[in-house]
Amino acid sequence: MAAVHLIEREEAEAGVADVFEAAERHFGQVPNLVRALANNPTLCRSITEFMIAGLAQAVSTGASKSS
Amino acid sequence: MAQLPYTDPETADPVMKAVFEDTVKRFQMPLNIVSVMGNAPEIGSKMIQIYFDILQDGAIDWTTKELAILKSTKMGDCLYCVTQHEVVSERLGISPEKQADIVGLQYQVSPHYTDRERALLDLTGQVVLDPEQIDVETWANVRKHFNDAQIVELVATIGAYLQISKFGDAMGVELEPVFHGRPSVLFAKEPPKSAAAARHLEHHLAPAAHQ
Numbered sequence: 001m002a003a004v005h006l007i008e009r010e011e012a013e014a015g016v017a018d019v020f021e022a023a024e025r026h027f028g029q030v031p032n033l034v035r036a037l038a039n040n041p042t043l044c045r046s047i048t049e050f051m052i053a054g055l056a057q058a059v060s061t062g063a064s065k066s067s
Numbered sequence: 068m069a070q071l072p073y074t075d076p077e078t079a080d081p082v083m084k085a086v087f088e089d090t091v092k093r094f095q096m097p098l099n100i101v102s103v104m105g106n107a108p109e110i111g112s113k114m115i116q117i118y119f120d121i122l123q124d125g126a127i128d129w130t131t132k133e134l135a136i137l138k139s140t141k142m143g144d145c146l147y148c149v150t151q152h153e154v155v156s157e158r159l160g161i162s163p164e165k166q167a168d169i170v171g172l173q174y175q176v177s178p179h180y181t182d183r184e185r186a187l188l189d190l191t192g193q194v195v196l197d198p199e200q201i202d203v204e205t206w207a208n209v210r211k212h213f214n215d216a217q218i219v220e221l222v223a224t225i226g227a228y229l230q231i232s233k234f235g236d237a238m239g240v241e242l243e244p245v246f247h248g249r250p251s252v253l254f255a256k257e258p259p260k261s262a263a264a265a266r267h268l269e270h271h272l273a274p275a276a277h278q
Contacts, residue, residue, distance in 0.1 A: 003206065003218065003222075004215040004218050004219055005215055036219065037219055037223070039215040039216045039218075039219045040125070040126055040216045040217075040219040040220050040223070042120050042125055043117070043120055043121070043125075043219060043220060043223045044219075045120075046113070046116045046117045046119075046120045047117055047223060047227075049113050050110075050113040050114055050116070050117055053109060053110050053113040054110055054113075
C-alpha cells in the first residue's frame with residue numbers, strides 16, 4: 001500500500017495538470033510515482049521534469065541509459 | 068579530483084547562468100557540484116531545480132528539511148554535502164550542538180529535538196537503511212506530525228540528497244577552498260566509515276592538512 005494517497009488526474013491541482021500530461025506523453029501513462037508526488041505539486045513538477053529530461057535522447061541514447 | 072571540468076559561471080550558457088545565480092542565493096557562492104552539472108545544462112538544470120525547490124520553505128519549512136538533509140548525507144558518508152549543510156543549517160539557526168546530536172540515535176534523547184523532529188529523523192534513518200522495511204510505529208509517528216504533502220516533501224528530500232551525495236562522490240567533486248580547514252561537526256562526533264569520506268576529511272578538513 002502506498003504511504004500517501006495517490007492523486008487521480010481529476011483531483012490533481014490545476015498546477016500539475018501539465019505535469020500529468022507530460023508524464024503520460026513520455027511514459028504512456030501517469031506513473032503511480034508521479035501520482036504520489038502530486039501531493040506536493042512543486043516537487044512533483046521538478047522531479048518529473050528531471051526524470052523526463054534524464055530519459056530524453058538529447059545527450060545519450062535511451063538504450064544506453066536503460067542498459 | 069573531479070572527473071569532469073568545473074564549468075565557469077562567467078562563461079556558462081544562459082540556462083546555467085541562471086542556475087548559478089540561484090545557487091548563490093542559497094549557498095552564497097557558486098558550488099563545484101553545480102559547475103560539474105554545467106557540463107550537461109539540459110539535465111543539470113533540471114536536476115538542480117529539485118534542490119532549489121527543497122531549499123526553501125514549502126509544505127515543510129526549510130530549517131526542518133535541513134535536519135533530514137544532515138541526517139541522510141551523514142549516513143551516506145558524504146563529506147561534501149554534510150559540510151555544505153552544516154554551514155547552511157547554522158545560518159538557519161540550527162546550532163552546532165543540535166547538529167552534533169543528529170548523529171546515531173542521540174537525537175532521540177537530545178533536549179535539542181522536538182517529538183516532531185524525532186519522528187522525521189526516525190523516518191530518515193529508515194529510508195536510508197531500508198526503505199521497504201519502515202516499521203509501522205515510525206509511520207504512525209510521522210503521520211501524527213505531517214500530512215501527505217509534507218510526507219512527500221520529506222521523503223523526496225531524503226531521496227534527493229542520497230542521489231546528490233552519490234553524484235558528487237562519484238564525480239569526485241571537491242569541497243570549495245573556503246571550507247578547507249573547517250572543523251567538521253558531524254564527522255567529529257562519528258568518523259566517516261567509507262574510505263572516500265575519510266580521504267576527503269583528511270585532505271580538506273583536518274587542520275593538520277593546512278598548517
